[in-house]
Amino acid sequence: MNDQILTSPIEYLKGVGPQRAEILKKELGIYNYSDLLNHYPFRYIDRTKFYKINEVNLDLPSIQILVRLKSFEVIGEKRTKRLIAQANDDTGEIELVWFQGISWVQKNLKLNHVYTIFGKATFFNGKTQMAHPELEIYNKNALNKGNLTLQPIYSSTEKLKQYSLDSKGIQKIITGLFDICIPQVQDQLPSYLLEKYKLFNRHQAIQHIHFPKDNNYLKKAQATLKFEELFNIQFRMLKAKMLRTQKFKGNIFNNVGDKFNYFYTNLLPFDLTNAQKKVIKEIRLDTQRGIQMNRLVQGDVGSGKTIVALMTMLLAIDNGYQTCLMAPTEILATQHYHSLKSLLRDDFVSIALLTGSTKKKERRVISENLESGHLLILIGTHALIEDPVKFKNLGFAVIDEQHRFGVEQRAKLWKKNIIPPHILVMTATPIPRTLAMTLYGDLDVSVIDELPAGRKPIETRHLFENQRLRMFGFMKQEIAKGRQVYIVYPLIQESAKLDLKNLMDGVDTMSREFPLPDYRISIVHGQLKPSEKEFEMQRFVRGETQIMVATTVIEVGVNVPNASVMIIENAERFGLSQLHQLRGRVGRGAEQSYCILMSGEKLSKDGRIRLETMVRSNDGFEIAEIDLQLRGPGNIEGKQQSGIMDLKLADLTTDQAILHEARLSVLEIFEKDPNLEMEEHQVLKTQNFNSVTGIMLNKIS
Template sequence: MNLDTPIEYLKGVGQQKAELLKKELGVYTFNDLLQHFPFRYVDRTRFYKIREVSADMPSVQVIGRVLSKEIIGEKQSRRLVAQLKDDTGVLELVWFQGIRWADKLVQPGAVFIVFGKPTEFNGRFSISHPELELYNPSAVKQGNLTLQPVYNSTEKLKQSFLDTKSLQRLQASALEIVGRSIQETIPDYLRSKHRLLNKADAIQQIHFPQNPNSLEAARHRLKFEELFFIQLKLLRNKLLRTGKFRGLLFGQVGEKFNAFYSDKLPFDLTNAQKKVLKEIRQDTQKGIQMNRLLQGDVGSGKTVVALMSMLLAIDNGFQTCMMAPTEILAKQHYASLEKMMGQGFINMALLCGSTPKKERRIIHQALQDGSLNILVGTHALIEDEVQFKNLGLAVIDEQHRFGVEQRAKLWRKNSVPPHVLVMTATPIPRTLAMTLYGDLDISVINELPAGRKPIKTIHLFESQRLRMFGFMRQEIAKGRQVYIVYPLIKESEKLDLLYLEAGIEAISREFPLPQYRISIVHGKLKAADKDFEMQRFVKGETQIMVATTVIEVGVNVPNASVMIIENAERFGLSQLHQLRGRVGRGAEQSYCVLMSGNKLSREARIRLQTMVKTNDGFEISETDLQLRGPGNIEGTQQSGVLDLKLADLAHDQHILQEARDAVIRIFEDDPELNTDKNVLLKEYFLRKTPAISWNKIS
């Protein structure tokens, strides 16, 4: 037997349990089982005195003498209760099942080692269905003084007697059979330099640690390995791209760029914008393909940087495109670019799913003959019939909403891959960016344009709603407009939320016609109705927009100065920050009001406090990562990169940096991994990712 042996051949599994393990846990082989790591450990390394016991302890181990026992109640309420005493107090032991067995075992005067979860009722502590072991004072080792692994299981597995105890036994059996055949993946020189356990010992200690120190050493080794090979793949791809992919040369800053900068730029560029433009300019002069991620908060001026980059491409004889994830956002970008440049400055078109066939034919022809300079659109841009004459730069907005294959289709629109500028208004924590986009060069715009005032954020409870209405009237009286966002369209039986329809009724009563007018927008509206309502608000014909989160992106109304978010405790930090970014787009002071119920969970309270405390999207994203973990941050679930079993990007930043630095040093010395000391790395990398050629970008 070896690591690749099917799991059904492990003693105690068999065909029926094997099918369950495959379906429920993805465990097909011995190796898969050993990669199913414990999610926590029960500490049985010490004994507690009864007076030290508290209800918030996950488990406790004590030694005591049984004082007495009795069976109480009848039928369903029947239970066995025993009194356990040490020199500091008394603890109750309770059995609701297996009463006959427990009654036979537990005899007054006997001394037991007792283990279980303590609970408190009326000031008395008890343990239900404890683990028991007769105390032997002459034994060298008392009890089970170990860190016991606890494994994720499921109801179906438990029904087939595959609970955490059973999984412990299976892990022990697997390790006994194949533990010695676990192959090393990290060369000796690297393990020595970074003080890493060997792989076999790490696997043994992660499942059955001798002590807390050996557990920590095992976890560190396996986390380092996970993050190391992610960085090896990402940085290898970057090395291939910069070394093997020829890039289009933008050799000059020409007429269109200079004319826009001198005559049409609506505001002075911030230092951050200038820095990013300089980085893009340098990238496009190297003769290698640019792949740059541009991060910046809503309203930080990413679009003008993208436009000036596109003008740079146009001045050098190339076409450009900008792809957005939704039609609303694509139209918003098109209108924004047109407003900045003015009509007739550049030949530009919009291509979306709703574009009529006649217009499509005109656009396709203009692309092929080279007369169309900028094409803005949605996924429609990557359709096969969309053929550019010479695409030089592709700008992708909110790129996490596009799959890898969709982005790759843009690459294939030109014989020489175009330069790629990826934009996101979702600030990405540094560790997440290094892991998701480690093969990209990263630019950050961390300044707001001159004249923009930070948005003031306040948190109000339901009992303060009248104060919120009064504030709305004040702002509307100044000529401003207000957003009110709800999380649901219709009432949910599961969630006690203010829902959109009830909200509209309440707002209509407080802000009646003809003095006030309201727009209503939600995802169930037809596209034409949604556009009509949005345009009424954009033109200032309505003062209040009541909406669901469809306005998170794609609405730019500088006159809107108030964003009210109902049931704000139900939104994630990233979404709250995006919604807040809908206001603060003009010169006037803007406000975000977070409305919530009176009862808040700890996490909800932290989210709302964070929003009130800061407007810094990167600080918010770091808090979001701490609260939710990387798998839940918008867009990262589909990446595939974050299939992490042990490493936690919120807490293992130092390990990630250590692993990335190690990979950088390796590639500096041995980019092809051809030296003897790195052969192991190359072999493991190719074995782990067989579909990827070492000489071809993934």
């Protein structure tokens, strides 16, 4: 499109003006002509079908009827005032009622004229009735844009409606915009792709997404714009990946040296699974290519990602480089530190922990050892990316649960060395393939799809509130065997707005049911100071307490092999991925472990599906796919980053085939014409394909 027209401020459009422009900006984020043109209808009403009055039934949504107006009168006063009109067709009569805008409607009604009425029909006092119908005098020759076969319905808000910008008002200003902008619309995709996939050009697609002639035109317009959306995302991702491989060299790890070999031979506490070996081999190959590695490792809870990370860090150390591991919370960072320290034993490799709670004196020692090159592994939180933290030669960085870090935060790690370190991203949240292709399309992906030998699948049970005594009995049985129990609550304190179990009441209940001196309870929640959390966690780790009452602060980062029971209160209120993460806190030892999902009697359809899925399956990838279908891509674990998930039409749960074709098309273009020199690819050069990773590239360059 012509950029000048597209970027024209919305207040300059006829029918908008300064006041309406301000409310459009605040309510819908519409600042210019382009934003308005891309404000698509969210549904359509079929105005091609006319019903008869005797066909009305309560199951029908809004319907359209042709009637002749026979009479109308205003009855009642003030609050009870209403306008009632009688109309009929050849099958019966219908009563039309207005409670608002009475004077304006009455002034415009014309007796004995034929009207098209549209609305939700009901029955009242034995009569067919329609309240506040849309109506216009019927003219079968009217073909203007306001009398469509499929009427677009646009999202609006109460504030917008105060400025007459309901769906019809928005349709009206979009109609005015069409006359200015549609002649300027230019394609964003190569013409051969439009032909290959039988898509509209962009001019036609925009025309028929707003004002489709019929359902076939609408479907083709939707398919075109969905393909374009997904194509552009994949183009940005893969272009960024290509630029990175061209721009950023990578340190070469040629040696598999003493540290790696000694750990593998003497310190590794169990045999690696084939999946772990495969991922280590993939990383090994990446680090020999001379370009910066960016690899995502997906692995279900307990699949052994930490061992993979440690062994690849030892590979970096064998080649003369320092390493770091960044985690999103102090609990998780501390857990990684203790875990790696116990695996490495004594002073086999120097390792330190840096978080917001690290004292100044310790920070000074860490800084000195980092800059001298003596410190080889640094574990930490966001504290790692602070400016004062300087490495002598950082060659390998691991980011755990990376979706919790913003683009700028991750980019700061790249600046910690002249040649950016190799990046290994880990997540214990299984990501459906379609979502991974969209969120992490610029990363190489590895999957650890095997659990270590000896791990038993966790048994999951769903109990209702009236089975609470059974739950207490089961807890006592497990504690009597020497095991420990987690109980997770959705809230810390009672809420007036939410009828949910809360931690403070839970502590009281547990203290009565499990009294001293036979039982001891740890309490962990987000309002505790880091030192208090750590104290409570360590009491549980050492086995000094048998029960940990907590909020979801323990979702990641707690590893107590002796804990065999996870109880989740109000489990129906948690998302599937979060339930799966919480369940993964148990089952880390050789003993049989259990997850008990407590819920109220009344469950929504989605709530029931979530709990049934958890009881049936331990497969994180299957659970993630169902979660994607239930919750939509933008809500899964807060992954809506950098505008990547800001899809206007495409839906990753239903448009997987389109995404696959779009990605293949992009890959073919870069294989055939990486610099976009061919005539048919010139249209792609105008796109801002670096927008997703622009921050990252700018930070380094």
